[in-house]
Amino acid sequence: MDGRRSRIVRMRNLKVSFKTANGCVHAVRGVNLDVYHGETVAIVGESGSGKSVTVKQIMGIRSHNEIVEDGTIEFTYKDKEGTPKTVDLMKLSDRELTQLKGSHIAMVFQDPLTSLDPTMTIERQLAESLILHTDLRGEALHARCIELLDMVGITDIEARLKSYPHQLSGGMRQRVVIAIALSCNPDLLICDEPTTALDVTIQARILELILEVQRKLGIAVIFITHNLGVVAKVADFVNVMYAGKIVEAGTAEEVFFDPRHPYTWGLLSSMPSVNADRSSRLYTIKGNPPNMLNEITGDAFAPRNPFALDIDFVKEPPAFPVSETHWAATWLLDPRAPHVEMPQQLRERIAAMKEEGEEVQA
Missing domain, CATH: 3.40.50.300 (P-loop containing nucleotide triphosphate hydrolases)
Structure with missing residues (x-):
């Protein structure tokens, strides 16, 4: 820093x-x-x-x-x-x-x-x-x-x-x-x-x-x-918030081009692209945010997360560092977690963002 x-x-x-x-x-x-x-x-x-x-x-x-x-x-x-x-x-x-x-x-x-x-x-x-x-x-x-x-x-x-x-x-x-x-x-x-x-x-x-x-x-x-x-x-910096907590934070470039939390993956995948095929459907995150009247156990995003691990439903993840300026609160970043690739649709979306020349502050 x-x-x-x-x-x-x-x-x-x-x-x-x-x-x-x-x-x-x-x-x-x-x-x-x-x-x-x-x-x-x-x-x-x-x-x-x-x-x-x-x-x-x-x-x-x-x-x-x-x-x-x-x-x-x-x-x-x-x-x-x-x-x-x-x-x-x-x-x-x-x-x-x-x-x-x-x-x-x-x-x-x-x-x-x-x-x-x-x-x-x-x-x-x-x-x-x-x-x-x-x-x-x-x-x-x-x-x-x-x-x-x-x-x-x-x-x-x-x-x-x-x-x-x-x-x-x-x-x-x-x-x-x-x-x-x-x-x-x-x-x-x-x-x-x-x-x-x-x-x-x-x-x-x-x-x-x-x-x-x-x-x-x-x-x-x-x-x-x-x-x-x-x-x-x-x-310059982006904080991604879900259910009353910040789940990922980093520079704009890190969050847009190297996102690590499944919720951030969903948000970015749902962004419309100027080059998208008109017949293609816009991605949506399935399910609904949790009822904040209830006590939340584990990761609040777990019920909507297609990559959720068993631990997500019982223990809240800590903030795992990705770089000096980038972290995400997801068990997928735990060294013991199975390797999960970013969805292909999102990889294509990020590539499209770069091709479209969308201005992302470094």
Whole structure:
């Protein structure tokens, strides 16, 4: 590992549950996550795998029935004097966390329309965070609002500043939400499926914008998505999540071109290919994710895993290292396990990805 990398987030053993009328839902079951300055980390998995619940803990966003059972989230930043500080976000008061949010941590949500206040102009919403976290006022505040909208590629800025959210297109609203998130130059930007509600053309533009801003400002980005095509375009590192746990992690190149967990095999096999025969059926992972109300014994993916071993049903696999940056929690990597080849369909899919020139960050 490069000793020059500077870690901004160190999450360890995060466990989060939800009280329901039917019992306790164990949504996050011991997640470890590291994020470094200037890098984009993606968390990918099916809906309900615990991706959003995990990252919302960084922002302190919790529902009334949510229980944080265990875990630490160390966040490292520089204070106003430029002195590095490390705090455990799980132990901060609401007031202390509010001071960090906006100025050091910001989040872009899935639906831009619900993220914006329909009763306020765009300028007023941009100004809110700036007034709270900076000394900008008057003309300087207005100039910063113009600068932010220009940064995210919005034209006719003066008119847009006077507009209300419903007067803007979906893509433009998402650009405004990104501008608000970036208003106080945060160290960490969390993007929770920011392109899901947009059409394909606008999705591509928003992804390009996030990448451009990330490279320009050198900020760290956590990107949550179920779309592996998006992950291939934006991520430096990928964490594959299933049933509340990260089951494989590595660089984007390692996870896409040398996946080791059967769940990752299934996800990649289900990616559509531009060169695929129209008559061929898209691969799907059989079965359903486990009911998180129930206690899980062994590997949560075992009932859906065509390569499952007997031990998968009785004992949870540890994280087996593949390289310094790559690991997977599957008994197939145990030296005592029988050798199982990656499915031929996936080998062909990976070869196709390379031929198609799909951009995968190294």
